[in-house]
Amino acid sequence: MKLGLLTAALGQMPLDQIAAWAPQAGYRALEVAAWPVDSRHVHQAAHLGVAGFTAVDAARVNELMDSHGLSISAVTYCANNLHHDPAERDRIHRHLRACIDTAASLGVGKVTTFIGRDITLPVADNLKQAERHLPPLARYAADRGVRLLAENCPMEGWHPDGYPANLAYSPELWDWMATLGFGLTYDPSHLPWLGIDPLDALRHALDTGIVGHVQAKDIQIDQRARTRYGVFGKTATRTCPTDVGWWRYRVPGCGHLDWNQIIDTLYAAGYTGDIAVEHEDPVWGGTLDRTLHGMRIAARTLQPLIITQPAAPGRER
Known part of the structure; x- marks a missing residue:
């Protein structure tokens, strides 16, 4: 297992600069963001130009x-x-196929995406x-030696009322999407606010063999605010779909998740x-300097829990 970073938060940095900075901060792998380069996605990271790669x-x-x-852990x-x-x-499907082609040409065996949802139709x-x-x-993807994975982010921001808009958010849906040929990019941060135990869910996913990649993001929950707003978050005072009022994402080390237990699990x-x-x-965002500092906090939190080299037989890791 290697500690890596998803490059999506560093859209203002080119890939060569990220690659030079990452090892200095303790990272050994990159999950490379590959959104299209066009006027509709200027806010997204495009660290691989997959069109015509x-x-x-x-x-x-x-x-x-x-x-x-x-190394590159996945194209995303x-x-x-x-x-x-x-x-x-x-x-979207054309671009995703280009991401798969690019991953195959790089010798990268994983591409992460979403299932998504047509918000005009019932589930x-x-x-x-x-x-x-x-x-x-x-x-x-499979024909090209690549495993297509769906991340379990609910993408409530895609729904006008803040309801899940990516049908990959629960273990029930993980089992269902496996029947479609998809694996899972497991991100524990999305589970607590949905009432899902991240460790129980992880053990289930590992038992079924669906986990292909793992993302590390933390969550901070305000229990008193949840009592005021309920699990679906603000209603009358909501300013945007993601303005829920009682939880927010944090870098590992600044939230409530037990990373020792997650990584030990x-x-x-035998996750490799x-x-x-x-x-x-x-909190650690808004500017490039603060974002990089947040990445350093995450690395300092997770690095001690991850083997940097395989242990010799009979020795403790």
């Missing part, structure tokens, strides 16, 4: 990683694969839509993938 590009990126002692493009607009859904209809549209994407199950810090902390 060539063998020369792959050699250049792999050389960059090698020069800094890094988290978009709504069940978008209600067929033209937009087709555009039952969405399940049928997913069973129609998503298995071809999973097969496309991964080791106990990587764990990538995802930075969405409003």
